[in-house]
Amino acid sequence: MAILPILKYPDPRLRQISKPVTAFDEELAALALDLRETMINAPGSGLAAPQVDQPLRIIVVDDTGEDEAYGEKVLTLINPKIVAAEGEQIYKEGCLSVVELQSDVRRSAEVTVEAQDVSGQKFVVTASGRKAVILQHEIDHLDGVLFLDRISRLKKEMYRKKLLKTQKMAKNT
Numbered sequence: 193m194a195i196l197p198i199l200k201y202p203d204p205r206l207r208q209i210s211k212p213v214t215a216f217d218e219e220l221a222a223l224a225l226d227l228r229e230t231m232i233n234a235p236g237s238g239l240a241a242p243q244v245d246q247p248l249r250i251i252v253v254d255d256t257g258e259d260e261a262y263g264e265k266v267l268t269l270i271n272p273k274i275v276a277a278e279g280e281q282i283y284k285e286g287c288l289s290v291v292e293l294q295s296d297v298r299r300s301a302e303v304t305v306e307a308q309d310v311s312g313q314k315f316v317v318t319a320s321g322r323k324a325v326i327l328q329h330e331i332d333h334l335d336g337v338l339f340l341d342r343i344s345r346l347k348k349e350m351y352r353k354k355l356l357k358t359q360k361m362a363k364n365t
């Protein structure tokens with residue numbers, strides 16, 4: 193297992209459309225474990241394979257229950273697809289690829305997701321609240337979409353400017 197480096201916005205590789213997984217082999221199982229370890233190490237609520245420069249449709253999602261320790265339960269979804277969505281919620285999101293920004297994002301309140309496990313077995317997850325947010329956020333990554341694309345243009349522009357300034361300052365020191 194390994195902790196993989198996470199790409200940071202505005203890296204263009206975050207905009208790639210990830211390819212469906214077709215080989216359910218040892219390599220896939222190893223990548224899924226690395227994603228899990230990388231997410232827990234960060235620590236984060238979810239991680240998508242393109243964030244570690246592997247443009248494949250794989251996501252991991254923190255599934256810790258109220259009385260459980262973080263990292264105990266992580267869902268791995270291969271080729272996840274939202275098949276049903278209902279209602280609306282606004283939730284403050286952040287992203288391991290978007291440093292120092294948290295912002296309210298409007299998403300579906302409940303989603304049903306079809307996916308496969310590392311052996312190719314199909315399963316269905318229905319989630320609401322935080323878990324529904326993470327699933328939608330991570331599946332967005334597979335299509336090159338960041339939560340930044342779902343906030344106001346003004347907020348996004350302010351963030352870009354702030355980021356440029358920080359990068360300039362880092363170069364000068």
Ligand SMILES: [Zn+2]
Binds near residue numbers: 286287289330333
């Ligand atoms: Zn993210």
